[in-house]
Amino acid sequence: MGEKPKPEARLHSIVHGYVQGVNFRYYTIRAAQQLGLTGWVANRWDGTVETVGEGQREALNRFLAFLHRGSPHSAVQRVDVEWETPSGEFERFGVRYL
Structure with a gap:
């Protein structure tokens, strides 16, 4: 079995808007895994969601596009x-508790 390629880039984001209590983390994990990314997603005390993702640059750009769209019931205002x-x-992409 071949080794996983080294990540080309790392995307650190803070997602603002109506993003907690709407399965945003679940959909974020699903999107990241489909794109072959590793890292984490976490709810923050201020109502935002933080993500750190590593992988190929094109996959991270697609992940960023997902973060701007959000999950079906979310309302993303901005992504830092x-x-x-x-x-x-x-080793994988999962939930982190801050």
């Missing part, structure tokens, strides 16, 4: 984005 150097520390 930082592109960072990937660390390769993640």
Whole structure:
């Protein structure tokens, strides 16, 4: 079995709007896994959702497009984005509790 390719990029985002209590984390995990990303998603105390994703740049751009759309019952107002150097520390994409 081949090794997983090293991630090209890391996307760190904060999603603002009506994004908690609407299955946003579930849909985020599903989108990330379909795109082959690793990292995490977490609800924050201020009502936003934070994500860190690593993978291929094109997959991360598609993930970012999902974050702007959101889950079916969410209402995304804005997404703050930082592109960072990937660390390769993640094995999968899941929920993190902050």
